[in-house]
Amino acid sequence: MSQKQKKGLIPLICLLISAGFFCLAYLIPRDNFWLTFAIYCVLFAGMLAVYLLSKQAKWQLIFVGGLLIRLSLVLAIPQWSDDYPRFLWDGEMVKMCENPYLETPENWLQSNPEATNPYLENLLDLMNSPAYFSVYPPINQGIFYLAAAIGSQDVLKGIVLLRSVLIFGEIGIFFLLLRLFGYFKRSLEKLSLYWLNPLVIMEITGNLHFEGLVLLLLLASLLALCKQKTGLSGAFWGMAIGMKLLPLMLISSFFSFGKSRKSKSFWIGSALALIVSFAWLLINNSWIPFLQSLKLYQGKFEFNASIYYLIREVGFWIQGYNIIGELTPILSGITLVGILYFSWKRKPENPLQLVDLWVMIYLLYLILQPVVHPWYLIPGFGLSLFTNKKAFLIWTFAVIFSYQAYGDPNYQESSVFLFLEYTLLAIAIYWDYFRSSTKFLLTK
Incomplete structure (x- = not known):
């Protein structure tokens, strides 16, 4: 097949992907898991096909294809989330x-x-x-x-207004990735792994989740850091925390990275952004019910967990009841210790090593949490595209097994599907971090 023929396949594949998303968004109810799973597999395969063919295509073609797919979902009522x-x-x-x-x-x-x-x-x-x-x-x-x-x-x-804001954010992510891939001398083919990823499109444009805006702000922070604009970098990081709180866990990585640790402007910028973002919670002591809800969320809900479920089963055998109240703070403490340890141990010397540390922090956090909604993966996945790590990419496919719960009348999760999901993830983590050729990265 000639290069011209390969290039011509990309619009056809994007059209197929668009048809698949149209079916998921407008026609197929979320409780039909097997049909959803089959279409998701086709969408993921289509994304990989474009990735393999994209050496013969300009990035503009990939951008237009992904944008048209997103625009085709503008009028859809979210099927897989009622947030x-x-x-x-x-x-x-x-x-x-x-x-x-x-x-x-x-x-x-x-x-x-x-x-x-x-x-x-x-x-x-x-x-x-x-x-x-x-x-x-x-x-x-x-x-x-x-x-x-x-x-x-x-x-x-x-819904259309919320979706429009998120699509504009996605466009920003695309061009930030484009700029940063050039800065880090990364292959532009990887753009298709984000821009056409079915989890990304389904959960941001389809289900209206704001993790895309978190990734946008983290990428903006990274670009500003690369350009020596540390104050602006800190401000974007502070805004990312204001969007979803979770990026706060990256604070130890900024302390371990010399350019941010020593930069007063970075910490002033982040402090100002946090004040602007959260000062509103001081009105009528709004921070009290806000924190109460967060605490309740952390200590009551369970979904798509891995290590947490294993330890919880041991708790059932020993105590005879669900130990979520005792287990959640323990796992949170382990997560904190792990983040501090790896931030201290790795000591990134350049922005690329800093991003690699961010990916590890997100991965550590997610595998220890009692609630892992599929859209939680998106910031870590987007950041992982700058590295040689494949775990988040594999997880964006494997996480489709968690949607099986929607097909159960009582939203009961299947241990079989959880096993399949986390077995694939475990293999990917082993490949990334524990093979002899990459094991040294853990202690670097």
């Missing part, structure tokens, strides 16, 4: 000058019967957490407010 009603609810609260952190949706409707309307009642019916305080930081609330203000109490309009 969006809470986004729209919080936006309505802010629009009405109400504090979304002080009352649960259930309590607010009971306390304000005069403000009740069919739109809010519908959001309450669709919501998966009407009895909980909001856990979304103030930056998110600003985006939710924008959706409420422009959406005019129309669910579809609100």
